[in-house]
Amino acid sequence: MSLLIQTIRNTGKSHSFQKLIQAPLSSCTCLLRRKSSDVSKKFLSFDEVVSQRRDEARRSLVVQVNSESSFNELYGYCSNYASINGIHHYKNAGGEHFMLIEFSTEDNLKEILRSCGSHQKDNDIMALQSPFLWFRACSGKKEKIAPTSNTLITKNGNAAIDENLLCEELGSCSTVSDQIQLLYDKTMLNDLGIRLRYMVARQLEIVFESLYANIAVRPFGSSVNGFGKMGCDLDLVLSNNLTDEMSDPTKRLVYQEKKSEGGRGPWQRHMELVGELLELRIVGATRVQRILHARVPIVKYAHEFTNIDCDLCYNNMSGVHMSELLWMYGSLDPRVRPLTFLVRRWAAAVGLTNQHPGRWITNFPLTLMVLFFLQQKTNDGFILPSFKNLVNRAGKEDIRIAEENVNCTFLRDMNKLPLECYSQNQSNLETLLLQFFEYYAQFDFQEKAISIIEGHPVRKPNALPLYIVNPLEPALNVSRNVSFEECERFKLEVRNAAWQLEAGLEGEKSDDWGVLGLIEKRASRNLKKLLRVGNSHRLVSVKDLFNDNEENISEEGLRSKLQRLTQTRHENVEKSVKEMKQMIATQNATEKKDQKIKFKNSQVANEVFRIRRNKMV
């Protein structure tokens, strides 16, 4: 726990310390696993955390079961073969139950895999190497299994957060800083979410290992950079895993290699092959989509056992080093991640970001904007060092050269960074959030670029509306896709947010007090205001509008009920009726899409062979 204690001492934030102490142990796993020889270390490196997680995945299996009450039987069965560290339970979107089992050693896992049965003797099914299994009901006489004193580490660990409950809890916080911290604590990707993402990577690695030597599949992006929320997408990169030892010139026998000449073409073909393998050899992978003509060719797929949407690319190590950089900035000061979460959530609520690609800003450049703001030298001092500072302090052990000779060398060990290089400012999260909005409300987007390399605004090299320098490839703008209109909207929204936050702090607490007004979707906020009964804070529940047996309320019915319940002005009711109809239509469309996906997906039909629901324990 030395990391926590020292960081908190630096910033004088006993509040965060208490929260962290109370946080589930699972979220501190990496801190608890520190080696005894490392006690004097304040920060773990990204490589240390990643190798712990990869190692954990090599020792883990995901088993589909009938329900969480299968725990005792599964534990008893597996512990006959191998020693178990712990079991986590979760459900996927289809309501199917799974348990992630972590064994003590990789040999334990191999032992249990040797004991696995194959499905059955069908000719049209090929057995797959995979860490995803299912637990068959006992055939014949049921063996008596003694109850274990062990319990599930996590129950329903993948459950989506209840937004209404979250808003209620945020509403009862006593300060805006507490709200920001709570939002982070409640919505960040939890330990099970991280484990499952490494399992999905491991599953691919097992298949690719049979085709390529020294191959690795690594998660990058928000799943590992410390800015991921529950349910975030998984970015994966397939790359060589060459160590210095392998390129040792004294080794006389060397693999013959097949060179990939001809620019992007061969990589696209590799990715085509990957797409085929995903469809044929990766159990649980569905909706495979090949996007091969992008700058970085990718294959997208959905992993239905874990509910994770994945983007797999080839040889994009600069993306991994970028994730490492963001992770390091996030771990330098305990305010960085909560503030970034809030900004990302606000941007989604006001529609600045969007899950589809387009002419708008995305979470990655938005995160760089937060880091850049925290580098500013205000009267109170700065919080984060410039990237230049990290590059200047790099040693021989920090040299990393990614594809296309991109130099990704920067200081990796934050323990070597002098104390005066970070956390100089003691402001609380509320002040920082307000300052963030104010900073960008007056930023000269027309003339200046945002550069975390320098830590201060620099002259824009071209006339693109928004210029955010890529720290690893300074000639590139990571927000080159952002249109003039979207940049203008950003400016407008930061001004609105600053005004709203400031105004909301005065007077009595209302439903959109503090950050609530910033993070709730506009449509639902308007609706909430409208549904308020008279001047009271009690809301008309949407349930009040529908009878239990009324599936499709007519527009007229909705209108008259709203009028009766709220006694609001005519035009407000009209607006609200429109918004509600839209909400209902979107919900129906999503439900229909989900149904369609299930039917369209040929793999699901094949899975019927594999899963005999009634036969599962």
Ligand code: GTP
């Ligand atoms: P969400 O997926 O929205 O949660 O955020 P994310 O951080 O994962 O962003 P995204 O999926 O768009 O990108 C994944 C990762 O790729 C980022 O975190 C960066 O590490 C990296 N990345 C994204 N865009 C660029 C870019 O223009 N250049 C480089 N070098 N890396 C990038």
Ligand code: MG
């Ligand atoms: Mg991502």
